[in-house]
Amino acid sequence: MPLDLQLIGTGIYAPREAARLAGVHSRDVLRWTRGGKHVQPLWRAYYQQLENSCDLSFRDMLEIRVVASLRRAGVSMQAIRFAIQFAERSFGLERPLSSQRFRTDGQEILIEALEDTSQLTSLSPKRPGQMVFKSVVEQSLKDLEYDGDDPIRWRPHRHPAVVIDPARAFGDPILNRSGISTSFLRSDMAQGNSVNRLARLYEIDPQEVRSALAFEQALDGQRTL
Numbered sequence: 389m390p391l392d393l394q395l396i397g398t399g400i401y402a403p404r405e406a407a408r409l410a411g412v413h414s415r416d417v418l419r420w421t422r423g424g425k426h427v428q429p430l431w432r433a434y435y436q437q438l439e440n441s442c443d444l445s446f447r448d449m450l451e452i453r454v455v456a457s458l459r460r461a462g463v464s465m466q467a468i469r470f471a472i473q474f475a476e477r478s479f480g481l482e483r484p485l486s487s488q489r490f491r492t493d494g495q496e497i498l499i500e501a502l503e504d505t506s507q508l509t510s511l512s513p514k515r516p517g518q519m520v521f522k523s524v525v526e527q528s529l530k531d532l533e534y535d536g537d538d539p540i541r542w543r544p545h546r547h548p549a550v551v552i553d554p555a556r557a558f559g560d561p562i563l564n565r566s567g568i569s570t571s572f573l574r575s576d577m578a579q580g581n582s583v584n585r586l587a588r589l590y591e592i593d594p595q596e597v598r599s600a601l602a603f604e605q606a607l608d609g610q611r612t613l
Contacts, residue, residue, distance in 0.1 A: 401559060402442070551563075
């Protein structure tokens with residue numbers, strides 16, 4: 389294992405887990421982070437340094453989420469790739485898609501990328517597409533908490549009781565107050581338990597159980613590419 393590979397507080401997700409959180413297919417996750425026969429990855433996933441692992445870090449997962457949002461908005465892979473390279477070269481960002489700088493300057497970065505790939509027509513300042521695109525960038529990153537330029541926590545805005553924090557439970561979605569895994573509660577509910585029974589069992593408020601279940605149901609209902 390590389391000596392400089394930090395494991396604690398980095399989060400770890402199998403491709404299927406990261407795909408579910410981002411609302412895409414596992415094959416998209418692998419293609420974007422590992423490439424294919426004739427395609428280079430958009431970036432090298434963090435744990436590839438560890439015996440060529442397919443696992444992903446918290447930051448990898450967040451960047452997959454951003455790519456997914458851009459693809460749904462009709463941005464080509466060519467433009468996304470150029471945007472990453474442009475941000476690395478011009479702004480000195482090592483992981484641009486999840487950086488605080490991308491959240492504030494991402495529109496400018498991506499317009500430069502689209503100019504280079506002859507796709508600016510949909511994002512011209514004179515066209516409404518630009519405002520749509522700005523909304524995509526903001527929606528992808530607005531739930532994140534940062535330490536400087538680095539994302540450290542994701543609090544899904546529609547599920548305030550839930551947090552995804554790589555420093556807690558390896559980044560598994562949990563209830564913020566109790567630390568209970570939302571997927572555990574979902575599994576327990578599927579076994580025929582009631583909300584009130586789970587609340588008594590875990591000694592939490594029934595509303596927290598409902599919040600965890602709503603979050604899990606939202607993940608199930610996400611549109612995939």
